[in-house]
Amino acid sequence: MEHTQERLLDTAAELFARQGYAGVSMRDIARAVGITQAAIYHHFDNKDALYIAAITYLFEQHTLGISEQMAAIDGPASRLELLIGTMLELMEKDPRFRRIYMRELLEGDEDKLAAIAENAFTAFYEPLYTLMGELAPGADPQLLIFSLAGMIFHHLEARKLAPYLPHAAKRHTEIPPLAQHITRLFLYGVTQS
Amino acid sequence: MEHTQERLLDTAAELFARQGYAGVSMRDIARAVGITQAAIYHHFDNKDALYIAAITYLFEQHTLGISEQMAAIDGPASRLELLIGTMLELMEKDPRFRRIYMRELLEGDEDKLAAIAENAFTAFYEPLYTLMGELAPGADPQLLIFSLAGMIFHHLEARKLAPYLPHAAKRHTEIPPLAQHITRLFLYGVTQS
DNA sequence: GTCTATAACATGATAGAC
DNA sequence: GTCTATCATGTTATAGAC
Numbered sequence: 001m002e003h004t005q006e007r008l009l010d011t012a013a014e015l016f017a018r019q020g021y022a023g024v025s026m027r028d029i030a031r032a033v034g035i036t037q038a039a040i041y042h043h044f045d046n047k048d049a050l051y052i053a054a055i056t057y058l059f060e061q062h063t064l065g066i067s068e069q070m071a072a073i074d075g076p077a078s079r080l081e082l083l084i085g086t087m088l089e090l091m092e093k094d095p096r097f098r099r100i101y102m103r104e105l106l107e108g109d110e111d112k113l114a115a116i117a118e119n120a121f122t123a124f125y126e127p128l129y130t131l132m133g134e135l136a137p138g139a140d141p142q143l144l145i146f147s148l149a150g151m152i153f154h155h156l157e158a159r160k161l162a163p164y165l166p167h168a169a170k171r172h173t174e175i176p177p178l179a180q181h182i183t184r185l186f187l188y189g190v191t192q193s
Numbered sequence: 194m195e196h197t198q199e200r201l202l203d204t205a206a207e208l209f210a211r212q213g214y215a216g217v218s219m220r221d222i223a224r225a226v227g228i229t230q231a232a233i234y235h236h237f238d239n240k241d242a243l244y245i246a247a248i249t250y251l252f253e254q255h256t257l258g259i260s261e262q263m264a265a266i267d268g269p270a271s272r273l274e275l276l277i278g279t280m281l282e283l284m285e286k287d288p289r290f291r292r293i294y295m296r297e298l299l300e301g302d303e304d305k306l307a308a309i310a311e312n313a314f315t316a317f318y319e320p321l322y323t324l325m326g327e328l329a330p331g332a333d334p335q336l337l338i339f340s341l342a343g344m345i346f347h348h349l350e351a352r353k354l355a356p357y358l359p360h361a362a363k364r365h366t367e368i369p370p371l372a373q374h375i376t377r378l379f380l381y382g383v384t385q386s
Numbered sequence: 387g388t389c390t391a392t393a394a395c396a397t398g399a400t401a402g403a404c
Numbered sequence: 405g406t407c408t409a410t411c412a413t414g415t416t417a418t419a420g421a422c
Contacts, residue, residue, distance in 0.1 A: 004387075019300060022216040025415065038418080039388050047416070099299060105350040106295055107212060117357035125358060136383045142358065142365055143374045144383060146351050147344045154343025155336075157298040164310035165318060165335065172335050181336045189382035190329045190337060197405080218397060231400080232406050240398065 005043045007033050012054040017096035020103060021051055052112070055100050059116065062090070062097045063123040076134040077187065083131070084186075085179045087152050092175055098153055151182050198236045200226050205247040210289035213296060214244055245305070248293050249312060255283070255290045256316040264320065269327040270380065276324070277379075278372045280345055285368055291346055344375050 011032045015024045026047055030037040044050040069086050091098045104116060125145070132141035159173045171177040184192075204225045208217045219240055223230040237243040262279050284291045297309055318338070325334035352366045364370040377385075 020213055020215060022213060023300070026417085027415080035387090036389060037416085038390080041417070042387060102295060102299060102350075105354060106292060106299075107216070108353070113354050114357045117354060122359065129360065132383075139383065140362075140364065140374070142355070142360055142362070143348075143371075144378070146348050146355075146365070147375065147378055149351075150343040150345075150347025151340045152343075154346060155339050157295075158339050158342075160301070161298060161306050161310060162335070162339075164307045166315065167322065167335055169333075169335070171333065172339070178336075181333070182340065185337070185340055185379070185382065187382045187384060189378065189380045189385070190325075190332065191380060192382070219399085220397080228405090229407060230398085231408080234399070235405060 004033070004035065008040065008043055008050065009054050009057040012050055013058045013096050013100070016051060016054060017058075017099035017103070020107075021047075026050075052115075055104070055116075058096055058100060059121075062094075063121070076131060079131055080135060080186070081179075081183050083128075084148070084152065084183050085175075088156065088175050088179050088182075091152070091156055095156075098156060102153065102157065148182075148186055151186070155182070197226070197228065201233065201236055201243070202247050202250040205243055206251045206289050206293070209244060209247060210251075210292035210296070213300075214240075219243075245308070248297075248309075251289055251293060252309065252312070252314075255287075256314070269324060272324060273328060273379070274372075274376050276321075277341070277345065277376050278368075281349065281368050281372050281375075284345070284349055288349075291349060295346065295350065341375075341379055344379070348375070 008029065012024075012029050015029055015032065026040055027037045029050070030040055040050065044053060069082070101116075104112060108116070128145055129141045132139070132144045136144065155178050162168055162172045201222065205217075205222050208222055208225065219233055220230045222243070223233055233243065237246060262275065294309075297305060301309070321338055322334045325332070325337045329337065348371050355361055355365045
């Protein structure tokens with residue numbers, strides 16, 4: 001059935017996001033889906049093809065949701081606040097997207113990065129670029145996008161590390177305080193946050 | 194000779210940082226050092242022990258350099274500027290530190306994260322914590338540290354992706370413009386950068 | 387579309403010579 | 405301290421039955 005193919009993509013995305021390409025075997029994926037390892041080769045040519053198909057599938061799902069949210073509200077500052085909250089929630093609920101993204105930055109070859117940039121990214125990169133231009137007409141939008149993305153991703157990833165640090169507290173890992181902190185820092189800087 | 198042990202640590206750190214734990218075999222490391230795979234087991238009990246020793250070795254080297262730089266200059270704002278520039282330069286020159294850090298956030302188990310937090314991190318976490326307290330007495334220092342670290346790490350990691358994005362430019366990947374951008378955004382926010 | 391069986395090779399780790 | 409040789413296991417991928 002065709003249903004198996006989508007379950008393979010979904011399961012592979014999950015496992016690859018958690019354990020990386022080399023950390024997941026075809027047997028692992030097959031076991032999680034409930035078929036044998038050999039049966040995967042009926043749906044995909046090899047491990048590499050399954051990997052690329054899985055992350056493409058993952059990125060298509062997510063960029064869709066985000067770019068819809070982006071168009072909804074107007075007023076640059078309130079759109080920024082909404083965007084930060086939405087991205088934090090979305091990427092907390094499904095960590096696969098941000099894990100694959102981080103992983104590809106770490107070890108992705110040129111071809112894969114180019115494919116990600118073109119296919120999956122531009123969909124919500126352009127509206128974001130426009131938003132930054134409205135917020136700060138003098139500044140460089142791409143630098144601002146990377147700074148904002150860096151904060152959002154790192155706060156979420158670092159939640160695993162936060163409890164082991166000296167001055168640990170709940171507000172370092174809960175989403176609403178994180179959203180408020182990032183929004184204020186991004187708008188007004190450390191001097192007024 | 195004892196020299197081999199350190200070359201093993203250095204080489205293993207390099208390979209693990211680039212390809213991850215599962216992506217590197219004992220034979221890969223041995224080949225890079227110029228000995229056979231079996232000889233590694235004279236120096237380390239197993240792959241896991243070598244991995245932990247390698248990242249500990251790496252973190253010890255780096256936290257040393259950073260915490261020295263931190264104590265040098267006083268005046269919170271200028272120390273922040275120096276810190277951002279130093280970290281960007283240091284982590285550009287040797288990407289191993291930031292790659293291992295990102296990797297451990299992605300897939301590190303509880304034990305490894307706790308070990309990192311205690312042994313390697315606190316050395317330059319505390320002075321950073323104090324600095325943030327001086328810069329913004331009302332705000333939460335740890336949230337600020339994570340935001341700053343997120344920007345620094347992500348700008349560096351994303352340099353591989355930046356050229357493929359629509360409005361690519363040199364200032365998105367060169368260190369001095371990055372340092373200036375991060376410093377101004379962190380201090381004054383988007384409204385005044 | 388999924389199975390069993392198997393080929394061909396890579397992996398972590400050990401034993402014992404030098 | 406490093407080597408060669410070897411083991412047991414895990415890996416991707418294929419062949420052919422159902």
